[in-house]
Amino acid sequence: MEKMANKVPEMPLEPVAHSSHVAATGYDEDTARMVVEYLDGSFYRWEGIPASVYSAMRAVQSVGKYLRTVEKQFGKGICMK
16 A cells, blocks of 8 residues: 555545544545545545445445445555555
Protein backbone atom coordinates (compact mmCIF):
# COMPACT_ATOMS: atom_id res chain seq x y z
CA MET A 1 0.00 0.00 0.00
CA GLU A 2 1.49 3.32 -1.07
CA LYS A 3 2.03 5.86 1.72
CA MET A 4 1.52 9.56 1.00
CA ALA A 5 2.58 11.29 4.22
CA ASN A 6 0.63 14.34 5.39
CA LYS A 7 -1.58 14.45 2.29
CA VAL A 8 -5.12 15.08 3.49
CA PRO A 9 -8.11 15.00 1.12
CA GLU A 10 -9.11 18.13 -0.78
CA MET A 11 -12.83 17.41 -0.66
CA PRO A 12 -15.55 17.79 1.94
CA LEU A 13 -16.13 14.70 4.05
CA GLU A 14 -19.48 13.61 5.46
CA PRO A 15 -19.50 12.11 8.98
CA VAL A 16 -20.46 8.45 9.30
CA ALA A 17 -22.75 7.72 12.23
CA HIS A 18 -22.51 4.54 14.28
CA SER A 19 -19.33 3.07 12.80
CA SER A 20 -16.66 1.43 14.91
CA HIS A 21 -13.96 2.10 12.27
CA VAL A 22 -15.00 4.85 9.84
CA ALA A 23 -15.26 8.52 10.85
CA ALA A 24 -16.19 10.14 7.51
CA THR A 25 -16.32 9.63 3.74
CA GLY A 26 -16.12 11.85 0.68
CA TYR A 27 -16.58 11.51 -3.06
CA ASP A 28 -15.67 13.62 -6.09
CA GLU A 29 -17.86 12.81 -9.11
CA ASP A 30 -15.54 14.61 -11.56
CA THR A 31 -12.59 12.35 -10.71
CA ALA A 32 -14.49 9.28 -9.40
CA ARG A 33 -12.29 9.54 -6.30
CA MET A 34 -13.50 8.29 -2.92
CA VAL A 35 -11.85 9.13 0.40
CA VAL A 36 -12.43 7.45 3.74
CA GLU A 37 -11.27 8.81 7.08
CA TYR A 38 -10.89 6.18 9.77
CA LEU A 39 -11.35 6.79 13.47
CA ASP A 40 -7.59 6.41 14.00
CA GLY A 41 -7.07 9.56 11.90
CA SER A 42 -5.82 7.82 8.76
CA PHE A 43 -7.17 8.67 5.31
CA TYR A 44 -7.43 6.27 2.35
CA ARG A 45 -8.21 7.13 -1.27
CA TRP A 46 -9.70 5.01 -4.05
CA GLU A 47 -9.70 5.96 -7.73
CA GLY A 48 -12.25 4.92 -10.36
CA ILE A 49 -15.14 4.35 -7.98
CA PRO A 50 -18.55 4.69 -9.63
CA ALA A 51 -20.94 7.14 -7.96
CA SER A 52 -23.39 4.27 -7.47
CA VAL A 53 -20.84 2.40 -5.34
CA TYR A 54 -20.27 5.45 -3.14
CA SER A 55 -24.02 6.06 -2.78
CA ALA A 56 -24.58 2.43 -1.84
CA MET A 57 -21.81 2.62 0.77
CA ARG A 58 -23.41 5.70 2.36
CA ALA A 59 -26.74 3.84 2.58
CA VAL A 60 -25.61 0.57 4.18
CA GLN A 61 -25.74 -0.15 7.88
CA SER A 62 -22.09 -1.29 8.08
CA VAL A 63 -19.72 0.97 6.12
CA GLY A 64 -16.68 -1.05 7.24
CA LYS A 65 -18.17 -4.28 5.92
CA TYR A 66 -19.09 -2.62 2.63
CA LEU A 67 -15.53 -1.27 2.30
CA ARG A 68 -14.24 -4.85 2.34
CA THR A 69 -16.46 -5.50 -0.70
CA VAL A 70 -15.11 -2.34 -2.37
CA GLU A 71 -11.53 -3.54 -1.74
CA LYS A 72 -12.28 -6.92 -3.33
CA GLN A 73 -13.59 -5.22 -6.46
CA PHE A 74 -11.35 -2.12 -6.72
CA GLY A 75 -8.30 -3.00 -4.63
CA LYS A 76 -6.97 -1.52 -1.41
CA GLY A 77 -7.07 2.21 -0.95
CA ILE A 78 -3.95 4.36 -0.99
CA CYS A 79 -2.96 5.64 2.43
CA MET A 80 -2.88 9.44 2.41
CA LYS A 81 -1.95 10.07 6.06
